[in-house]
Amino acid sequence: MTQIKDSTELDFCDVLFMPKRTTLNSRSEADVIKEYKFKYYPHTLKTCGIMAANMATTGTFEINNVLQKYQAITCLHKHYDFQKEENIQYIAKNFKKKESDKNSYTFISTGLKDDKKKLFKVLGNKDFKIDKLCIDIANGYIPKLLEFVKEVRAKFPYLLIMVGNVVTGDMTQDLILSGADIVKVGIGPGSVCTTRKLTGVGRPQLSAILECADAAHGVGGLVCADGGCTCAGDVAKAFGAGADFVMLGGMFAGTDEAAGDLIEKVVQTNQIVGVDDKTKEVTFLQKREKYKQFYGMSSQLAQEKHFGGMACYRASEGKVVEVAYKGSVENVIMEILGGVRSTMSYIGARRLKDIPKCTTFYRVNRQLNEVFGKS
Ligand code: 5GP
Numbered sequence: 001m002t003q004i005k006d007s008t009e010l011d012f013c014d015v016l017f018m019p020k021r022t023t024l025n026s027r028s029e030a031d032v033i034k035e036y037k038f039k040y041y042p043h044t045l046k047t048c049g050i051m052a053a054n055m056a057t058t059g060t061f062e063i064n065n066v067l068q069k070y071q072a073i074t075c076l077h078k079h080y081d082f083q084k085e086e087n088i089q090y091i092a093k094n095f096k097k098k099e100s101d102k103n104s105y106t107f108i109s110t111g112l113k114d115d116k117k118k119l120f121k122v123l124g125n126k127d128f129k130i131d132k133l134c135i136d137i138a139n140g141y142i143p144k145l146l147e148f149v150k151e152v153r154a155k156f157p158y159l160l161i162m163v164g165n166v167v168t169g170d171m172t173q174d175l176i177l178s179g180a181d182i183v184k185v186g187i188g189p190g191s192v193c194t195t196r197k198l199t200g201v202g203r204p205q206l207s208a209i210l211e212c213a214d215a216a217h218g219v220g221g222l223v224c225a226d227g228g229c230t231c232a233g234d235v236a237k238a239f240g241a242g243a244d245f246v247m248l249g250g251m252f253a254g255t256d257e258a259a260g261d262l263i264e265k266v267v268q269t270n271q272i273v274g275v276d277d278k279t280k281e282v283t284f285l286q287k288r289e290k291y292k293q294f295y296g297m298s299s300q301l302a303q304e305k306h307f308g309g310m311a312c313y314r315a316s317e318g319k320v321v322e323v324a325y326k327g328s329v330e331n332v333i334m335e336i337l338g339g340v341r342s343t344m345s346y347i348g349a350r351r352l353k354d355i356p357k358c359t360t361f362y363r364v365n366r367q368l369n370e371v372f373g374k375s
Helices: 061-070 085-094 116-123 143-155 169-177 195-199 205-218 232-240 300-307 329-347 352-358
Strands: 015-017 034-036 045-047 050-052 073-075 106-110 132-136 160-166 182-185 222-226 245-248 262-275 282-295 320-324 361-363
Touching (some): 015 232, 015 329, 050 061, 050 329, 061 329, 085 106, 143 160, 143 169, 160 169, 182 205, 205 222, 205 232, 232 245, 232 329, 232 352, 329 352
Parallel strands (some): 050 073, 050 245, 073 106, 132 160, 160 182, 182 222, 222 245
Antiparallel strands (some): 034 045, 282 320
């Protein structure tokens, strides 16, 4: 019989942090770098826990080059061909043989349909030890995924494995017990995702994180909140709900380092610059605006660009948007880290790992005052 789950399901926009007495006098005292330990991966990793999504637009070498300076992670998209010399060179530099545990903030990515032989060859390469893998499929509930995670774990016991996506505690635990160190949480929250529209499936992201983080931590695993963050405050809320990592696509899109051409448009503002005396015709100020294209990895465009067209049994579960140009991704990561530090000083969290302990959320029905328009 059809069941209805009557619990309150929340998104980032449904809550705000309650400020608390704090021992911090300034946000500069908040430490956003944490030393992570993992269930299977034998090394520790000092990072701020923020990740660039393995999308063709944001999982780029260029974004990786900048984010690693801030000890933030990049999941490279899976369309880099690691048989190509230039890509091998880059990877070899990033995954130095001995220091890979200390200085690599880079994951490579795979799906289930990708060439397994090729992947295992890259992972088994003796000259550079790739030690971080993101296994990414839209529906993390299919049995093949568990089998694949078990297979990869058995073959590469030292690998840091992140896998997803799911939104419930049971599947989070199954994936961790099958060999995942980190489970990616999120079905449908992404900025260019249309899964919820097409399939009606999904779960509000804050509730998904709360449940999956609790389930993962109970069996020694970690979670990465994937999708739905629109601003630094959302990233802080994801950490507040218990996420160990937060993955961002749209927030890193539109930057110099994101893939895609810059699009320039002339747009008319509503600022009047002149009125013709005779005709009374009004001239408005025109300004140039810059954008970059950003597209979902299940969008028709992605299917055409990277897979040679859309398979007949599937429909597009992603869209194409133009994101306002933001300059360097450095501006974005600095703003996020600044925002998270500020949250920490409001709630009394000195270290990143203290955020959930210091978090009390208010449920709200309005969080912003945008009556005078967005800036
Ligand atoms: P954002 O940070 O832009 O809100 O979300 C990024 C996440 O959206 C990605 O990490 C990925 O999980 C998800 N995503 C990317 N492309 C697509 C797509 O085409 N369809 C769906 N359903 N999700 C997508």
